[in-house]
Amino acid sequence: MKYTFVERLLWILLFCLLAVLPMIIAVTGQTPERRDFWIEFGVMLGFLGFAILAIQFVLTGRFRWFAAGFGLDNILQFHRQTGIFALLLVLAHPAILMVYDQDFLVYFDPRANAPRALSLSFVTVATVVLVASSLWRLTFRLSYEKWRMIHGLLSLAILVLGTGHIIMVSHYSEPLWKQAAFSLIAVGAIYLLAHSRVVRPFLMRRRPYQVAEVRSERNDSWTLVVEAKKHPGMSHRPGQFAWITVGDSPFSMQQHPFSFASGATSPRLEFTIKELGDFTASVKHLRRGDPVWLEGPYGAFTFKPGQAKGAIFIAGGVGITPIMSMLRTFRDQRQSFPMTLVYGNRNWEEVIFREEIEKMSESMPLEVVHVVEEPLDGWEGETGLIRKEILERHLPPDRHDHHCFVCGPTPMMDVTELALKQMGFPPWNIYSERFDMV
């Protein structure tokens, strides 16, 4: 399910309303004496920063009623950008006040008020650490699990201390109802965090899965096959993904998103995973019966036959996985709409699902274009990286009536998205899936 234009607009309006809510609470009802513009502006930026920080808990909570229509990668991209914006606001708030009136320096003076100074200093430094550790996680050599724990704890501490700061400063929060309203915003955000990190894993305990098989694929990849233990399992749309936790407890910080490779009609759930990091390299060591926990399904990277004249799939390497789920589903359903697959790989030996795709192209209306970076002697197909000229050559003439699905490494996604845009594809017909955001 993808949101319509009007639905998207309504969500954006709601975001704006939530963002200005603390400011509205502050200036509603009984308000203090007027102050100069720059002081009021600095204060309002503080309220805006508080709101933007609180909204991050909604964005990152993986709530299906919200995430389903936008796609996780878009939401995480939005989270990333607005998180940077929140940091700028948290820094601009004291900076503007202190530059305009140096008396505000006293807020950072522990001799004047130690708890206030320490909490403010902590919030400022913690917000910088929060954003920097996310933007440069790999530079700081932080594992995903450690980063996720630090990210959750720091954001929680910042929100609690930020609420305390608003109430302690009391300029705009004198009446009790205002203090209650600001506290309620913080409590709501904390509940969302607790829901995704505690309540949801607790509910997952009722729906355990186990490893049924681990199959070797080309290109250092493995297909993990899981089956439900004493429950009906999970139904998903082709192209969606789930968060996988391996081990005895679903409360582990080791939770990773992987696309379903199996078709929506398959009774067993399959995930094809390439060895890229610590967790992905451990998949091959899993044995039949090992406990697995699944959270999902998520994702708007799906195609419903009939919603367009045809579908164009553009994959790079293991990015074929969600597309394979779609192709397998449409093969099993005997769909007859035209499909084109442009599939880029380093060399012919690394082409995951090569044989199955060839068979599919014989039994369904699927045109396959392989693009190989390092071709063997005698290769007659496309070479190099997926680029505009290749797409121009192979996409169908009535391409603008098709929906286009792109999944692969970031550089390939950037080039392909730009090429499709230049070729006149309406952006709302282009679906992309990026997992390098997490």
Place this chain on the structure above:
Amino acid sequence: MLHIYTKRLAIFLSVLLVVVSALIAWWRAM
């Protein structure tokens, strides 16, 4: 939606919200 549009939307909304904050501050300072 294309990635670039999400980024642009976030930047546009950020600027819009700063302008709204400035307007509220101006109204309070009047």
